Amino acid sequence: MKVYLLAAAAAILSLTATHEAAAQNRRNNNNTTTMPATSPTATTPDNTANPPADTNGKLDYRNPAADPLIPVEAEKRQPITDDLQATVVELLELFHDSKQSHWNLRGPIYLSLHEQLQENADEYRKYGDILAERVLQVGHPIDGRTSVIAATANLGGYPGGYLSDKQVLILMTERINTVAKRVRQRIEHMSKVDEVTSNQLQELSYALDKQVWKFRVMQQ
Template identity: 35%
Template sequence: MYAITSPLPEDDRKVVAEALQGALVDLLDLSLTGKQAHWTLYGPRFRSIHLQLDEVVTGAREFSDAVAERAAALGITPDGRAATIAADSNLPGFPAGWVRDSDAVAAVVESLALVIVRMRERVTNTAEADPVTQDLLISITADLEKQHWMFQAENT
């Protein structure tokens, strides 16, 4: 028995739970990657990239909250603990130490691309199970793709 229940059938609930939990881990790790890049960045484009990283971090944090609250609303317990993120994330680790602006941008582009691929899979997987969750994932993916484009344009 769940403390919070949902009208979703159990099979659909499982699909949605997997999609939302995966999205939560990706988004929280993306926010941590963005913040690490924000703190350790140096180079001639420091200021503009520093500010742009704030946008990624803020977006990822807001999206992770929306994803976690969607899960909770469906009776799915979100797990955003640090140990869970460390165990379940597939994002590449951000380099330690000071990171040149072009290298930081390349790392963020790579992380965003990986998250986008998985978010698109989640969009497909939730289409029949829960169109409301799918809609949330679509809007998040659209914003991540915008950030991906903007960061790619930094290193052309």
């Protein structure tokens, strides 16, 4: 009987030791971090943008290899840009003038004129965007900064403070009509340079003439 008990105790101790060893191995494996193998020849790709500078020291992000995709001949691009740049800044000036009047308007025909000024402002923004994108299409940047608008729109200053409906009608009609005349001159010029640009200016010309007509009727 004693021999049997001793044998059973020895078996239990042996089994316990085996389980303890297995548990220790699992703990060791969990605490071990495997480092990924690195290749001595692996390199990190350089994705840093480093465009060359132009003659004025400005960074040039253009890709000359894509120039053949520009849909207009090289000699036509600058004339298109010049005419549209001038038109865009004029439209941006008219936009600001319309909003200034829209906000500060006073007088008997406030409501109808208030709404018409907003409609006009939306059209200036619409056509300004169309013509600005045309400049980008021919491979040049557009400049719509406020400092450029103030320096090149050539429409004169616009009064601040409250504005009467009669005052706004006179001021805005004169300014719109001035831009409309300039646009017609550019249409004639562009008809000899680029038909697409000329057509875009014709659409703008119609919209400006319509605005002048509406304001003229309000004054009659």
